[in-house]
Amino acid sequence: MKHVISILLENEPGALSRVVGLFSARGYNIETLTVAPTEDPTLSRMTIVSVGSDEIIEQITKHLNRLIDVVKVVDLSEGPHIERELMLIKVRAVGKEREEIKRMADIFRGRIIDVTDKTYTIELTGDQGKIEAFIGALDRSAILETVRTGVSGIGRGERVLKL
Amino acid sequence: MELNGADIVVRCLAEEGVDHVFGYPGGAVLYIYDAIYKQDSFQHILVRHEQAAVHAADAYSRSSDKVGVALVTSGPGLTNAVTGIATAYMDSIPMVIISGQVPTHAIGEDAFQECDTVGITRPCVKHNFLVRDVKELAETMRRAFYIAKTGRPGPVLVDIPKDVTVATCKYTARRGEVRMRSYSPVAKGHQGQIKKAVQMLLAAERPMIYAGGGVVLSDASNELRELVELTGAPCTTTLMGLGAYPGGEDKYVGMPGMHGTFEANMAMQNCDVLIAVGARFDDRVIGNPKHFAATPRKIVHVDIDPSSISKRVRVDVPIVGNVKDVLQDMLGLYVQAAAETPADKGRLAKWWEQVNTWRARQCLDYEKSDTLIKPQFVVEKLWEVTGGNAFVTSDVGQHQMWAAQYYRFNKPRRWINSGGLGTMGVGLPYAMGVQMANPDADVAVITGEASIQMNIQELSTCSQYRMTPKILCLNNRYLGMVRQWQQIDYGSRYSESYVDALPDFVKLVESYGHVGLRIEKPADVEPAIREAFTKHKKRLVFLDFITDQTENVWPMVKAGKGLTEMLLGSEDL
Numbered sequence: 075m076k077h078v079i080s081i082l083l084e085n086e087p088g089a090l091s092r093v094v095g096l097f098s099a100r101g102y103n104i105e106t107l108t109v110a111p112t113e114d115p116t117l118s119r120m121t122i123v124s125v126g127s128d129e130i131i132e133q134i135t136k137h138l139n140r141l142i143d144v145v146k147v148v149d150l151s152e153g154p155h156i157e158r159e160l161m162l163i164k165v166r167a168v169g170k171e172r173e174e175i176k177r178m179a180d181i182f183r184g185r186i187i188d189v190t191d192k193t194y195t196i197e198l199t200g201d202q203g204k205i206e207a208f209i210g211a212l213d214r215s216a217i218l219e220t221v222r223t224g225v226s227g228i229g230r231g232e233r234v235l236k237l
Numbered sequence: 238m239e240l241n242g243a244d245i246v247v248r249c250l251a252e253e254g255v256d257h258v259f260g261y262p263g264g265a266v267l268y269i270y271d272a273i274y275k276q277d278s279f280q281h282i283l284v285r286h287e288q289a290a291v292h293a294a295d296a297y298s299r300s301s302d303k304v305g306v307a308l309v310t311s312g313p314g315l316t317n318a319v320t321g322i323a324t325a326y327m328d329s330i331p332m333v334i335i336s337g338q339v340p341t342h343a344i345g346e347d348a349f350q351e352c353d354t355v356g357i358t359r360p361c362v363k364h365n366f367l368v369r370d371v372k373e374l375a376e377t378m379r380r381a382f383y384i385a386k387t388g389r390p391g392p393v394l395v396d397i398p399k400d401v402t403v404a405t406c407k408y409t410a411r412r413g414e415v416r417m418r419s420y421s422p423v424a425k426g427h428q429g430q431i432k433k434a435v436q437m438l439l440a441a442e443r444p445m446i447y448a449g450g451g452v453v454l455s456d457a458s459n460e461l462r463e464l465v466e467l468t469g470a471p472c473t474t475t476l477m478g479l480g481a482y483p484g485g486e487d488k489y490v491g492m493p494g495m496h497g498t499f500e501a502n503m504a505m506q507n508c509d510v511l512i513a514v515g516a517r518f519d520d521r522v523i524g525n526p527k528h529f530a531a532t533p534r535k536i537v538h539v540d541i542d543p544s545s546i547s548k549r550v551r552v553d554v555p556i557v558g559n560v561k562d563v564l565q566d567m568l569g570l571y572v573q574a575a576a577e578t579p580a581d582k583g584r585l586a587k588w589w590e591q592v593n594t595w596r597a598r599q600c601l602d603y604e605k606s607d608t609l610i611k612p613q614f615v616v617e618k619l620w621e622v623t624g625g626n627a628f629v630t631s632d633v634g635q636h637q638m639w640a641a642q643y644y645r646f647n648k649p650r651r652w653i654n655s656g657g658l659g660t661m662g663v664g665l666p667y668a669m670g671v672q673m674a675n676p677d678a679d680v681a682v683i684t685g686e687a688s689i690q691m692n693i694q695e696l697s698t699c700s701q702y703r704m705t706p707k708i709l710c711l712n713n714r715y716l717g718m719v720r721q722w723q724q725i726d727y728g729s730r731y732s733e734s735y736v737d738a739l740p741d742f743v744k745l746v747e748s749y750g751h752v753g754l755r756i757e758k759p760a761d762v763e764p765a766i767r768e769a770f771t772k773h774k775k776r777l778v779f780l781d782f783i784t785d786q787t788e789n790v791w792p793m794v795k796a797g798k799g800l801t802e803m804l805l806g807s808e809d810l
Contacts, residue, residue, distance in 0.1 A: 084419055088355060099360050136544035142364040142384060145419040
C-alpha cells in the first residue's frame, strides 16, 4: 500500500543522504521525495511516498526515527491528510490542438505560464491522481517534457508536525 | 582559553576520562599527534594497521564500561579502519573514531589521501560528523561520546580536516550533560507492557528466557540471574550474550542457534512463553523465521531499539527500553504479583522433565582421541587451567564456535568476538584492547591458522607494549568452517579452503621476541597451556596446536533450515 511519510529533520549537510541511504541499504522503496527548509531554517521538512506492506512501513518509520538527525516522523496515511504535487508540463500547441489544450488546462485548473508559437507550458497542482488524469487526457505525442515535484503532505485539521 | 583544534581534541578526550587511544599517524592528523606528544592524560597505542586500532578500541569497550577510542589519518587510514567500524556497529559497541581529513579548502578536489569519509562510513556508524569549523569541534566531540554510549550504543566517527586542527578558538570546559533536540534515548519501558509480560510469565507452563548481547551491554546480568531464579525458567544466551548468565548453572541450557545445543533449540521452539531480552532473533539464532513462527508461543521482546522488534519475528508484547531498567521493573512487578497469587511451584516440573530429556542427548559430546588433538579438548583444557576466569577473544570460524560451546563463561564481558559481522582477524587486536583495559587479567586468543594471519602484524605491537595474551591456534590446515560447509553442501569439493604454505609460527613469534610452542600430542595440551599461563605469564605465548584436520562443529542447523532441524553429528549427514 502507498504511504505518505512526513519527516522533520535537522537542516544539516548530509541529513538527506542519511535518509536516502537508509532506503537503499535496506531495500525500501521511494516513489517520490521532496525536501525543503521550514519557517525555522534549522529544520527541513521532507515528504516521502513509499509503497510496502504494513510491516515494511512500520520498519521504515522505526529506522527513520533511529537516525540522529531526524527530529520527528509521522505516517500521514494513518489519518486524514492532504497531498499536493506540482507539475510543469510543456506540450506541443499548434493548429486546432492549441485551443483544445487551453480548454483542457482550464478544466483541470492549470495555468499556462509560458507560451511560444508552437508550445504551451502549463503549471498544474493537485494530488497524484489529478496530475495523472491530466497527463492521461493529453495526447501522448503532444507532451514534450514533464517535471513533477513529488508529493508534499500535511495533516488535516489541527494535527501539526513540529518541534 | 585560546586553543588550537588539535589541543581541543586532546582536552575533550581527557574530559571524557579516556586513558587509552589506539591509532596510527599520518599527514592529516599530524597536529593532533603533536598535541598528543605534549599531553599526559592518556596513553597512545601505536598499532601496525588501522584495522587493528579500531578492533582494539572496540574490545577495550567490550571488556570494560568505557568508550573505546581510535585515531586514524585520512584516505587509506580511514578505509583501513572501515572493517573495524562495521564490526563494532553490528555488535552495538560504543566507540569514538577520530579521522583526519584533508584541509576544508581541498575537500572535493581529489586531494592526496582524500576520501569521502562521512559518505563511506555512513552505513556502518551510529552517527558521523564532519567538523568544518574549529568553533564546533568541542561540542561535536562531546556529542560523539554522548551518542556512542547512550541508547543502543554504537560507533560514532568525527572527521576533522587538517586546517581545523591548527585553527584556534576559545575553549571552555564541559558543563553539564549534552542535549540534542533530535536525539533522546528512552530508558524506562512501558509499565503496562511490563505488567502484561509478568502476567504471561506467571501463567506460563513452558517459559523460556532468551538473552542476548543487550544484557551484557546494559550490565544487566544480575537482573537476568534474578529473573531466571524467580521464574524457574530455562535460560539460553546467544553468542553475544555468553557470560550474561553463568554457563555452569543448572538452569542454563547453552547457546541457541546454528551451532547451539539441542536442548536450547528444542526449548526455544517448544516453549509457550518466550522472553527475549536484548536479543534480536538473528538468522544464526532462530534459523528460518517461517519455521520458527510455525510453533505457537507468546513472545515478549525487550529491546532498546524499536527497529529490532518485529523485524524477523512478530512479537506479542514489545517492550522498548534499556534492558536493565526494564528487568528491574519486571522483577518488582513479578514479586508483587507472585505475592498476590502464589504460583504453583510444581507447575514447571513437566517442562523441566522435557528439557532434561533433551539435555540427556549430550549433544556436545565428541569422540576423544589419544593420537589426534581434538580442538574441543583444547578449549576444555583452557577452561580448566584458567578456572573459567580468563578473558577469551576469538576470530571467526570453527574455533570460534568451539570456544563458545566449550568455554563455559561465568561472567559478562569475558567473551570478546565478532558476532554480527563475523570478522576474521579480530582475535589478536581484540586481545590487545582487552589487555589495556584489564592489565592484570589472563587473556587468551582462540584462533585458527587462517584467521590469525589476517592481523598477524600486531605481534609487533604486542612486543612494543609488553602485551601478554596467550594465543591458542587450533591449526587444522583448513579454513575449517568453509571446509565443513563444502563437505556438507558442496559434495566435498574443497575449493580454495586448504591453507597451504603456512609459516613456522614458533619461529615467527620468536622473531618478534615472543614465546612459541608447537603441540602435536593430546597428552601435551594441558601441560603446554599451564606452562603458558604460569612460567610465561609475563610473555606473549603462541601455542600452535596441530589438531584433527577434519573435525566438524556439531550440532548444526544448515542455513535456511528450521531451528529444530539439527544435525547432531556426521551420522546425520
